[in-house]
Amino acid sequence: MQLTPKQLVELHGFNNLTKSLSFNMYDICYTKTKEERDAYLNYIDEQYNAQRLTKTLSNVTDIIGANILNVAKQDYVPQGASVTILVSEGPVDESPVESFEESPGPIPGSVIAQLDKSHITVHTYPESHPDEGISTFRADIDVSTCGEISPLKALHYLIHSFETDVMTIDYRVRGFTRDVNGHKLFIDHEINSIQNYIPDEIQMYYDMIDVNVYQENIFHTKCKLKEFDLDNYLFGYKKDKLTPDEQDIITHKLKSEMDEIFYGKNINNGLM
Template identity: 55%
Template sequence: MSEKFTLYGFNNLTKSLSFNIYDVCYAKSQREQKDYIAYIDQQYNSERLTKLLVDVTEMIGATVLNISSQDYEPQGSSVTILIADESKVPMGDTTVAHLDKSHITVHTYPEYHPDTCLATFRVDIDVATCGEITPLSTLDYLIGAFDSDIITMDYRVRGFTRDVSGQKLFMDHRITSIQDYIDQNTMRRYDAVDINVYEANIFHTKMLIKEIDLQNYLFNSDVYELPPKLRLEIMDNLRREMIEIFSGRNIY
């Protein structure tokens, strides 16, 4: 924050960040699709995701109160962490669940397309904080933690707090776009679109990778083993899949 406000009592603003990524891969057979899903499921199991969320908690200056994690069959995992501002850490271990409204969750959704040999891995991360803590500073870390083809982000500030004169404050930091909080070197790799409702303190940004290096999207295959016509077909299917996910609608 570039400036701090002198507040009366507790900062009651609630800040919510929803961070979603999609990773698309080509697996030429049903067996390879299942192997890819299994590989992703192992790479992003609940243990690794827990470490990622603990890192995010430390980055925003909060404290972990409670962790709940679960891996699922046939695939997928979830982690939920209850967090609190440093100044509100309990001295004992009672009523921890009711101490604070701040939390971080992550869920994974591996799946594959039955016709185009494409497999998609989706991760949803939600960070909800109450008070001065804002989760926007973690975006570069979250983007770097995943190999993301499409990224969608939503940020909203709810409620209000007051300064010492009683004036209501509906926002306690400067923001014109979520993109303001992402490194410019990262932004140059993506096409990005904003949909912002400033009157309601609602900010939405979605990003689509610009360049596709086909080798990076092949699972257990070498690009030079594929005939040129098949390469073009795979590239076309990859781009179509990404555009539809980015647009949020079936286009083709």
């Protein structure tokens, strides 16, 4: 049984459904030399250091209407960062009707909701290919809430907060809550696809695939940029510094990297 704005059910006690959003983003770059790779990693460490990531997650906390209880953050050597924020329920007088609707969230704004036993985390993973000149930066963000509102309301803001070539997004509702008659509710809002929480102006830039298991309240969407401009993937110079053959080879490597991440498997690119 699901709840809709027109079919609100009085619950027995607190809504203790757990709603978990996992947002994974990938930024890909071509770094031909060690100097270029080091410069790219330094840029990533500065762009996504623990302090800036804490600000991003704090904004997510505001969007989902939570209160920050504790912040733990760490920059790692030689690279990478982690932030974990423990949050508690925010005061609520009335749950907004729009919180049940499939629609993009703010960038950012305040959505008031009841939350408890909740947390938000981010971990970053810079890495590079030993031979092919490919450097990849991954950030994993997890938003887990208990209460009425879905953390999907923060997805719009998260997409805007990172430079993203490939995204994989997972959403799952776990556990159950009860109405006043003791009837179990395994989800409390309608959802057909994570894509309904991504604005049209963002969707137009991505190829998207859904893999959903509706009966288990498990939803998965992966996205890959449609347009490709080699200049956006070279660090410190433009493609006019390369020969046409070099441009073709590098483009092939970058596109193969994105395809492998998007499809989750290695692809034989035919280059030795």
